[in-house]
Amino acid sequence: MGLIDAAVSDAINAVLAWAEANKGNNLPALAASAAALVVAAVFWTWFSSASATTDATAPPMVKYSIPFLGNTIEYGIDPVKFMIKCQKIYGDTYTFLMLGRKMTVCLGADGNNFMFNVKIKDASAEGAYETLTVPVFGSEVVYDVPNPIFMEQKKFVKDSLSTAAFKAYVPIISGEVKGYLSSLFANVKGEQEIEIETFEAMSELTIRTASHCLMGKEIRDGFNTGKVTKLYHDLDAGFAPINVFFRWLPLPSYFARDNANREMTNFFKSIIKKRRANNTETLDVLNGLMKAEYKDGSRPSDDAISHLMIALLLGGQHTSSTTSSWMLFELARRPEVIADLLKEQSMVLTGKPDTPAHLLPELTLESLKQLTLMDCVMKETLRLHAPIHTIMRLVENDVRHKDFVIPKGHFICAAPQVSHLNETRFPKAERFDPVRHVGSDEGSGEWTINGVDIAQKSAKSLFLPFGAGRHRCIGEQFAFIQNKTIIALFIREFSHRLSVDAKTGKEVFPVPDYTSLIAVPKAPRNLMVKRRSVVA
The missing domain is CATH 1.10.287 (Helix Hairpins)
Incomplete structure (x- = not known):
């Protein structure tokens, strides 16, 4: 076929x-x-x-009955389960059909290494994601430009995320977290318990903290108005899975997406114009991009700067809000881990193990880095709940992997969640066990460990929550700071537990929602939350 x-x-x-x-x-x-x-x-x-036709050098093909549709339905229902099932039948490398596209899956440490280090001329992220990202982010950035230009743009952002910036971000994030959580409990008396929609709450916190830190107060204040929030959601809707394959369809959501991009671009450009007129200096990424210069001496246009800001906001929002949500859900089942996290905060901040949570000092960048158990909780959450279940590249030239030749036109795919459930590497892989990461630098939020730039380290690993090599996520360190601050302050002020299904009487732990490109918790995804009692 x-x-x-x-x-x-x-x-x-x-x-x-x-x-x-x-x-x-x-x-x-x-x-x-x-x-x-x-x-x-x-x-x-x-x-x-x-x-x-059959090619003896091609990876084995997963069986399917309906041409064009192929294995789309089974993959779409639960991609992780589907890929693990196929791995048991066909091995670490195989091809399945999805909407007419040949998707060649490369699993295991060797598959990860191949995926993240394949030569750009042979397989490109641009080819895989251009139809999805360019309409949302805009032109002149990310996958709308040659890879060397995109690498320079990533460096612009990374250079803006300096130690001085991170030090300034921690109190900003803390203020946003306290303000938002206080608003949730504004009309709640004492230790009364309320039910919160966890993913919506974490999404709101992520937008507030990321926009304020990375983009500046002007953009953050814009989210207090309905207009900017509406534009954001119209752009966000452009990340529907179908858009990986179809750049444009004659549907209302596509018209709304395109209009939102135009209006958000103009919004950012107006802020750039005001900052230049007032000679405004800040520690946010927008300030860094306004000063950026390519190797050839040219500078990004105002359109490009605006589109990079859109990419920065949308690119990390879902992954961070998803991670913080899953962290809270996992911790709800492990109250003893919460107790250990509070003890860690007490030891780091006061030198004593039992300082009451409400008396703990403010967090700083230095103290956050010492919260190593919190690091382990985040890593373990990312292991069990990888936000991106499938990473793709378009094969531009026939390329060899192991004993197979993957033909031009195929998509090659890596599946972090499948690697993360490897029982040999992670004994009792289904169990949430943060202690398994103690003393390990793997999956660290630092770009330099023992003086070595780990951005260039080998991708031959079963645990790469932020990617590796030139494809490593530039927002990794910010994600650790953002999520650690949110969770640290949340557990100080509140205790929480899983909600209970009224019909069955059982606790509700959400399953992943694979209808999205990001494996967010599927509704119902509520937690029961109340203020901690204050001991005099």
């Missing part, structure tokens, strides 16, 4: 390219025409009798 699937995929892409080019025309006619062509192409494949 390979030639047929490719033909259908090409036909659909041609239809959608035409639709995007004519999106200003009559919408009903446009939608009807596009839908008719797509449906005709799919039905043509259904009734076609062409046979597939």
Whole structure:
């Protein structure tokens, strides 16, 4: 079925390219025409009798019944379960079909190393994610530019995240956390227990803290108005999984996404203009980008700076809010770990193990770095709940991995969550056990360990929560600071437990929601929370 699937995929892409080019025309006619062509192409494949060809050097193909659709449904329901099942049948390297695309999965430490270190000329992230990210982030940045330019842009951001900046961020994050949590309990008396929608609460905290620290007070204040919040959510909706394959469809959400990008770009450009006029100096990333200069002496345009700011906000928001949510859910089942975390804060901040939580001093960057058990809790949460379940690259030239040749046009995929559940590397892998990370630098939030730049370390590992090499996440250290501060302050002020299903009487621990690109907790995802009692 390979030639047929490719033909259908090409036909659909041609239809959608035409639709995007004519999106200003009559919408009903446009939608009807596009839908008719797509449906005709799919039905043509259904009734076609062409046979597939077999290449002995290609990875084994996962069986499927319906052309074009292939294994899409089973993968979409639970990608981790699907990939583990296929691994048991086909080994660490195999190919499955998803919406006409050949997806070659490369698992294990060798698969991770191959994925993160494959030559750019042979496999590109740009090819895999361009249709998803460019409409959301905008032009001139990330996957809309050649990789060397993108690497320079990443360095601009990384250079802005200085030690001085991180020191300034900790009190900002603390203030935002205290302010938001106080607002949740504004009308709650004493130790009355309330139910909170955990992911929504953590998403709000993430937006507030990230926008304030990384972008400045002007952007943070903009989220107090309904307009900026609405634009943010319209852009965020552009990260629907279907958009990995389709850059544009004649649907309201796509028009809203494109309009939001234009308005957010203008919003950032207006702030840039004001800062230049007032010679404003700050420690946020926007300030760093306004001073940035490429190796050839040119500077990013105001559009590029604005689009990088959009990418910075949207790129890390879901991963951080997802991680902090899962941390709270896991801790709700392990109250003894919470007790140890509070004891750690007490020892680090006061030198005593039993200082009451409400009397603990303010957090600083230096004290946060000493909260090593909290590091372990975050690492273990990332191990069990990797935010991104599948990482992809588009194969630009036939490329060899182990004994296989992966053909041009395939997508290669890594699956962090599958690696994280390896029983040999992580005994009792399904169990939440932060202590397993004690004394380990693996998955650390630091870019330099013992004087060695670990951004270039080998990716031949089963635990790479932030990637490796040139693809390593530049927001890693900020994510540790942000999430550690949020959780440290939360457990100081509040005790929490899992909610209970009224019908079954059982505690509700959410499962991952794989309908999103990020494995967020699936609703219901509530926690029961109350203020801690204050001992006089």
